[in-house]
Amino acid sequence: MKFAYFLSCINESMTREVDRSIESLKKDLDIVLFKLEKGACCGGSNLDYVSPEHFLVINGRNIALAEQMNLDLVTSCSTCLLTLRRAKQILDSSPDKRQFVNSFLANEGLSYTGSSDVKHLLWVITEDLGLSRLAEKVTTPLTGIRFAPFYGCHIIRPSQLLGRDNPASPSSLDLVVEALGGSLVEYPSKNKCCGFHTLLVAEKESLAMSGNAIESAIRAEADYIVTPCPLCHTALDAYQPKALEGRRVSRSIPVLHLSQIIGLALGHSREELGIDRHMIT
Amino acid sequence: MERREVSFRIQRYNPQVDQTPFYDNFKIAVEKGITILRVLNHIKEQLEPRLTFRAFCQAGICGSCAVRVNGISKLACTTQVWDELTGGGDDPILIEPLSNLPVIRDLLVDIDPVIEKLRQNQGWVVPSIPEEKMGFKEHAVSDDEFEVINAATDCILCGSCYSECSMMGVNPRYISPPVLLKTFRMNNDTRDTDGDERLRRVTADHGLWDCTHCYRCVEHCTKNIPIMDGIHRLREEAFERGMTGSEGARHAQAFFDDTRNTGRLREVTLPLRTKGVTGSFGMLPLALKMALKGRTPPLFVHRIAGIERIREIYRKLEK
Numbered sequence: 001m002k003f004a005y006f007l008s009c010i011n012e013s014m015t016r017e018v019d020r021s022i023e024s025l026k027k028d029l030d031i032v033l034f035k036l037e038k039g040a041c042c043g044g045s046n047l048d049y050v051s052p053e054h055f056l057v058i059n060g061r062n063i064a065l066a067e068q069m070n071l072d073l074v075t076s077c078s079t080c081l082l083t084l085r086r087a088k089q090i091l092d093s094s095p096d097k098r099q100f101v102n103s104f105l106a107n108e109g110l111s112y113t114g115s116s117d118v119k120h121l122l123w124v125i126t127e128d129l130g131l132s133r134l135a136e137k138v139t140t141p142l143t144g145i146r147f148a149p150f151y152g153c154h155i156i157r158p159s160q161l162l163g164r165d166n167p168a169s170p171s172s173l174d175l176v177v178e179a180l181g182g183s184l185v186e187y188p189s190k191n192k193c194c195g196f197h198t199l200l201v202a203e204k205e206s207l208a209m210s211g212n213a214i215e216s217a218i219r220a221e222a223d224y225i226v227t228p229c230p231l232c233h234t235a236l237d238a239y240q241p242k243a244l245e246g247r248r249v250s251r252s253i254p255v256l257h258l259s260q261i262i263g264l265a266l267g268h269s270r271e272e273l274g275i276d277r278h279m280i281t
Numbered sequence: 282m283e284r285r286e287v288s289f290r291i292q293r294y295n296p297q298v299d300q301t302p303f304y305d306n307f308k309i310a311v312e313k314g315i316t317i318l319r320v321l322n323h324i325k326e327q328l329e330p331r332l333t334f335r336a337f338c339q340a341g342i343c344g345s346c347a348v349r350v351n352g353i354s355k356l357a358c359t360t361q362v363w364d365e366l367t368g369g370g371d372d373p374i375l376i377e378p379l380s381n382l383p384v385i386r387d388l389l390v391d392i393d394p395v396i397e398k399l400r401q402n403q404g405w406v407v408p409s410i411p412e413e414k415m416g417f418k419e420h421a422v423s424d425d426e427f428e429v430i431n432a433a434t435d436c437i438l439c440g441s442c443y444s445e446c447s448m449m450g451v452n453p454r455y456i457s458p459p460v461l462l463k464t465f466r467m468n469n470d471t472r473d474t475d476g477d478e479r480l481r482r483v484t485a486d487h488g489l490w491d492c493t494h495c496y497r498c499v500e501h502c503t504k505n506i507p508i509m510d511g512i513h514r515l516r517e518e519a520f521e522r523g524m525t526g527s528e529g530a531r532h533a534q535a536f537f538d539d540t541r542n543t544g545r546l547r548e549v550t551l552p553l554r555t556k557g558v559t560g561s562f563g564m565l566p567l568a569l570k571m572a573l574k575g576r577t578p579p580l581f582v583h584r585i586a587g588i589e590r591i592r593e594i595y596r597k598l599e600k
Contacts (some may be wrong), residue, residue, distance in 0.1 A: 009546035013578035014571070037586045040544040043536050045494055049516035050537040057594050058540060104594050108587075157496035158509070167500050168353050193447035193495035200555040201528040202491045208451035209493070238571060277574055 001128050004066035004116070005033035006084070008077035008230065009041050014238070015230035017274025018076055021259040022121070024273065028137055028266045029129055033074065036065055042083040045154075045197070053100075059087035060101035063118060064110040076121040076259065078154035078229035079197075084118045085161050120155055122228040122258055123164060126172045131179045139267040141181025147261070148185050148222035148253075149173040150213060152232035153193050167191055173228060173258065180265035187220035189213035194227075194235035210235040211243035218249050228258040238279045254280045283313035287362055288373035289320060291332065295386050302384070305329065306373060311362050317376065318346055318357035321388070334388035344437030347444070347503065348388050349377040354441035356503045379444035381453070395443055395459060402456065402482050404463040407475035426471045433466035433511055435504040442498035442508060454487045458498035458508050461489060465511030468518060480515065480522060489515055490529020528555050541595045544585030548578035 011018045026033060039062045041047075048055035063084060066073035075081050091098050092114045102111050119127075125134060156167040165172050170191055174184055192213055195206030214236055217225050227233050235243075237255040244252065255278065256264075263273040270276055286308055294302035307324055318336055325332045334357070336346040341359040348357050350365055351374060365374045382390035410418055442458040449455050464483050468476040483489045489512070498508045519530055532555040539546050552561040571577050585591070 009548065009582075012545065012582070013548045014576050016575075038590070040585055040591050041536065041540045041546045043540060044546065046533040046536040047540060048513065049530075049533040050520055051598070052517060053598055054537065054540070054595070057598065058591070061590075061594070104597060107593075108590050153493075153495040153497075157500045159500060168351075193493050193497070195447070195451075195493060198448070198491055198493045200532055200552055202448070202452070202487075205448060205451045205455075205491065206493070209447060212451075238567065238576065242567065277576060279570065279574055279576070 001030060001124070002032040002034070002071055003074040003119075003124065004069050004071040005035050006039055006042075006062065006066075006073055006075040006077075006080055007035060007037070008075060008080045009044075010077060010230045010234065014234055015257070017277050018230050018233075018257050018259060021257060021263050021268075021273040022076060024268050025259060025263055025266065029125075029134075029262075031124065031129070034069060034071065036062065036073070038065055042080045045079055045083050045086075055083075056087055056090060056097060057101050057104045059084055060091055060098075060112045061105055061108075061110060063088055063091075063116055064105055064112040066116040067113060068110060070115075072117040072119055074119050074121055074124055076228070076257075077231065078120065078152050079231055081118065081120045082154035082161065088114070088118055089161055120228060122155065122172055122176070125176055125258075125262070126164075131175055134176070134262070135179040138180055138265045140265055142177070142261065142265050143181050144183065146183045146185050146221060146223045147177045148187050148217035148220060148225045149177060149190050150194070150217070150225050150227040150232055150236065150255075151191055152227060152229040155228055156191060173226065176258065177226065177261065180261060182261070182265075185217070185220040185222045187216045187222065189216045194229075194232040196231040196235040199235065199239070206235065207239060207243045210239055211247060214240055214243055214253060215247055215249055218251060218253050222253060224261075225253055225255040226258060226261050227255060230257065233257055240280050252280045254278060283363075284310060285370060287311045287366070287370070289324070290373040290375050291324070291388070292377040293332075293387050294378075294384050296384065305332075313361075313363050315362050316358055317348070317350055317355075317360045317362060317365070317374075320362060321357060321376070332388075333386040341503070342437065344439030344503070347379055347439040347441045349375075349379060349444065351375050352377075354379055354444040354501050354503075356439060356441075359503070379440050381444050381446065381449040382440060390440070392438070392440055394453070395438065395440060395457065398457055398460045399463055402460050402464060403475060403479045404460065404467060406467055406470050406473045408472050409474045420472045422471055430466045430469050432506050433462055433469075435506055436462055436466075437504060439503050441501050441503050445497040445501045447493050447495040447497055448491055452487060452491070455491055456483055456488045458492075458512070461492070461515060462506065462508050462511045464489075465515050468515070476518070477522060480518060480524060483515065484519055484524050484527055484529075489519065490527050490532075528560070531555050539582075541592060543582050544588050544591050545582040547582050549580055 151170045156165045156170050195209030199206045260273045289307045290304050337343045339358045346357040378384050378388045379390045535554045552564050
């Protein structure tokens with residue numbers, strides 16, 4: 001399986017362990033990822049406020065780079081996923097907008113046609129690889145470990161743009177945990193917001209959101225939270241001590257990336273997967 | 282006709298009498314096609330006359346019967362029992378009042394906080410025709426002009442988005458999705474003349490830039506209104522009208538600038554550029570702890586291959 005891989009800014013800075021752990025998995029999972037070195041920041045669902053045209057051209061170009069390689073575009077960040085898919089939906093439904101974007105791409109030999117899909121790594125695991133094939137590859141099942149799956153927002157909502165999981169009761173990440181031999185806890189926060197996107201403009205409120213999620217996972221007696229999004233990871237891990245301030249909880253809870261729980265079940269070490277880099281270990 | 286016994290678990294609460302909310306269970310034989318509202322009416326008429334809820338049109342138009350069904354805000358009158366069955370139909374269907382609004386009794390919430398926020402944020406058209414000339418001159422809105430706000434005018438103020446909103450859940454003072462939607466609707470009404478003032482109000486603290494874009498409002502809007510598109514448009518409008526002094530606007534500007542400069546977001550200075558020097562001072566302890574784990578963003582990010590192409594795009598777009 002070959003894909004173009006979109007480089008997310010946060011995975012080159014605060015959550016470098018995501019790309020590192022994916023790197024160590026590629027061989028096991030028989031996935032080839034071609035890094036989109038020329039791809040630019042998706043704008044983190046902020047660029048379009050300053051200029052919707054820039055948002056459309058930059059992300060049309062990002063997808064066109066994958067089209068040039070005849071590959072679908074994969075990302076491991078949910079906000080990159082949403083941003084790229086928003087651009088794709090706009091371009092796929094408007095010949096005028098496609099023409100507008102392509103007028104900026106022509107001298108680079110690029111053209112947006114709509115031929116490449118934009119996917120999350122989680123979807124590649126559940127759809128392209130498949131859960132049964134994933135289960136076959138497990139060497140160190142996560143038996144007895146209780147996970148609280150935290151989906152975050154931009155991989156499930158808006159469903160008309162993402163269209164895999166039911167946002168009221170998402171299940172894809174649960175199924176991955178089960179395929180790896182892990183157990184699940186029931187808790188009320190799996191489809192709630194981590195608060196990441198307002199951490200710098202409304203910190204108190206954002207920390208209340210992440211705190212609610214972390215506290216409910218601890219109360220459900222989970223051993224780990226697992227998330228497919230590095231932004232959720234940052235809100236839940238790096239900000240955890242702050243988010244739990246003043247709450248009556250007995251302990252903290254480590255937060256793992258999707259790629260890391262797969263890595264653990266496939267026999268990779270914590271060092272290899274960068275788990276010791278987390279703030280809560 | 283398909284028919285089965287269904288259990289309903291309904292939240293009860295009379296704040297004047299009860300210490301805390303509690304649940305009552307009702308088991309009723311229901312035919313396929315029956316709505317949650319008909320079940321509530323049946324319970325009130327036949328089983329428990331004290332059960333309190335609000336309902337009127339029974340056709341998804343008046344917006345008065347919104348409740349949470351299995352945890353999600355919905356109109357009781359357009360939600361079918363059959364669509365809510367889980368666990369092979371054996372699990373009880375949970376019916377609770379909307380979140381983020383005070384409960385008056387049982388499923389009935391006080392909608393006044395929403396109305397008050399609409400009032401504070403001028404949720405009506407301020408026309409160019411002076412008051413005394415009203416009624417003498419027509420101010421027509423063309424089809425094309427109306428199309429921009431068409432979906433937004435479908436809002437029936439049912440309160441579902443208010444109930445689902447992540448930010449409302451942690452900050453009762455937050456402006457809320459229906460008020461932002463109404464602001465978008467009024468600011469894009471060609472008869473309106475007060476967009477500047479209205480936008481100035483909604484960009485204040487606890488306003489427009491505090492939306493986390495969790496998309497819960499859009500996902501659960503009972504009229505399928507793309508509420509986030511309205512919120513996006515208002516943020517664009519803030520830039521168009523030069524209202525760029527807020528933390529939220531500065532944050533967005535940083536993404537715009539970084540994409541041109543290197544093609545990557547320079548996270549290390551993002552707090553500084555969003556919150557200013559004094560504002561980001563409080564983040565130092567966390568930054569130090571992250572540095573010990575090697576999690577601090579690099580001081581200088583690499584330029585993407587062919588950054589010149591991105592800059593070319595920027596230059597062309599700025600013309």
